[in-house]
Amino acid sequence: MQQPDERSRVITWGLLSTARINRRLLKAAAETDRAGVVAVASRDAARAQTYAREHGIPKAYGSYEALLEDPEVEAVYISLPNALHVEWTLRGLEAGKHVLCEKPFSRRPEEVRQAFDLADSKHLVLSEAFMWRHHPQTKTLAALLDERVIGRLRIVRAAFGFRLESVHGTGDARLSPQLEGGSLMDVGCYCVNAIRLLAGEPKCVHGEQALGESGVDITFAGTLRCADDVLAHFDCGLVLPDRAALEVVGEGGEASSSAIPGTLTGQASSCGEGTGPRSSSSRSRRRTRIGSSSRMSALRSRARQPRCSGGTMRSARPGRSTPSTGRQTVARDLRPGRGPLRADDL
Numbered sequence: 001m002q003q004p005d006e007r008s009r010v011i012t013w014g015l016l017s018t019a020r021i022n023r024r025l026l027k028a029a030a031e032t033d034r035a036g037v038v039a040v041a042s043r044d045a046a047r048a049q050t051y052a053r054e055h056g057i058p059k060a061y062g063s064y065e066a067l068l069e070d071p072e073v074e075a076v077y078i079s080l081p082n083a084l085h086v087e088w089t090l091r092g093l094e095a096g097k098h099v100l101c102e103k104p105f106s107r108r109p110e111e112v113r114q115a116f117d118l119a120d121s122k123h124l125v126l127s128e129a130f131m132w133r134h135h136p137q138t139k140t141l142a143a144l145l146d147e148r149v150i151g152r153l154r155i156v157r158a159a160f161g162f163r164l165e166s167v168h169g170t171g172d173a174r175l176s177p178q179l180e181g182g183s184l185m186d187v188g189c190y191c192v193n194a195i196r197l198l199a200g201e202p203k204c205v206h207g208e209q210a211l212g213e214s215g216v217d218i219t220f221a222g223t224l225r226c227a228d229d230v231l232a233h234f235d236c237g238l239v240l241p242d243r244a245a246l247e248v249v250g251e252g253g254e255a256s257s258s259a260i261p262g263t264l265t266g267q268a269s270s271c272g273e274g275t276g277p278r279s280s281s282s283r284s285r286r287r288t289r290i291g292s293s294s295r296m297s298a299l300r301s302r303a304r305q306p307r308c309s310g311g312t313m314r315s316a317r318p319g320r321s322t323p324s325t326g327r328q329t330v331a332r333d334l335r336p337g338r339g340p341l342r343a344d345d346l
Contacts (some may be wrong), residue, residue: 010099015057018047032256040060068092078092086115098126103190133197153249157233157245158233159241160245161237192234200226205222208222
């Protein structure tokens with residue numbers, strides 16, 4: 001059993017990069033007594049020093065290797081471009097650090113297995129930063145399915161898109177094929193993650209993409225067949241108006257989470273388990289609303305800093321019961337944020 005002093009001690013964090021998304025983690029760390037950011041690294045020492053000074057971080061390093069050698073750093077947050085996620089995750093684990101890596105971790109299953117096997121062998125936490133899975137509304141949505149409030153699940157639909165260039169310009173890393181950019185990797189991964197959570201692993205998949213001038217997919221749409229004949233569809237894009245939605249449809253009703261914060265509605269018919277016909281004259285619907293204190297903007301919600309300590313970090317394998325994606329180790333426990341993740345935070 002874990003001792004009380006271990007549960008309450010501060011976990012020291014280092015940031016591998018000065019990416020915009022770091023601001024969310026820094027803000028969250030300032031709101032908890034369980035985490036402290038003690039170091040930041042950049043390939044440019046001057047940039048690291050400026051960043052550390054602006055954000056009140058004690059140490060600044062001019063290389064990622066130097067930060068990993070710091071014995072005071074227990075865990076690292078990797079917010080580097082997609083193509084560097086696996087390399088620096090492996091290096092962080094080899095250095096004995098727990099790792100929170102930004103999504104998407106990798107498109108190559110063998111790399112994912114390698115990294116999580118290494119984390120397991122060293123008794124370290126490796127977690128992919130899909131924050132939305134830890135939100136109370138996600139738990140509510142999963143509970144609606146488990147309780148068959150909408151009857152037998154038949155359809156899952158998800159969407160996530162925004163206008164990348166209008167927010168970050170044409171030079172953003174997500175438009176680079178060499179850095180493994182593209183809409184599927186950047187925002188479509190949320191949709192796939194949601195489908196896997198709610199419908200399980202896909203048995204058959206089909207996707208179509210439209211490429212932009214740089215060679216990455218700027219829009220993507222996919223169809224998946226999951227267990228128990230559940231069908232799923234998602235679309236995503238980097239040239240679309242801001243949109244984020246997640247919907248599950250059963251034989252007796254539907255539940256959805258939209259880009260409007262603070263609402264999650266579930267509709268169920270009055271036909272027992274929902275197997276009878278639904279018509280405007282005969283159906284009776286039940287609506288469930290989540291309070292505004294547990295806000296979520298569909299797949300774009302944010303979560304506060306993970307609260308974890310060395311004694312409670314443990315490995316978790318795939319499945320709907322764990323707040324993870326694929327083979328993932330969970331750092332307990334992500335607390336809900338107060339508003340949606342905006343495009344300029346990405």
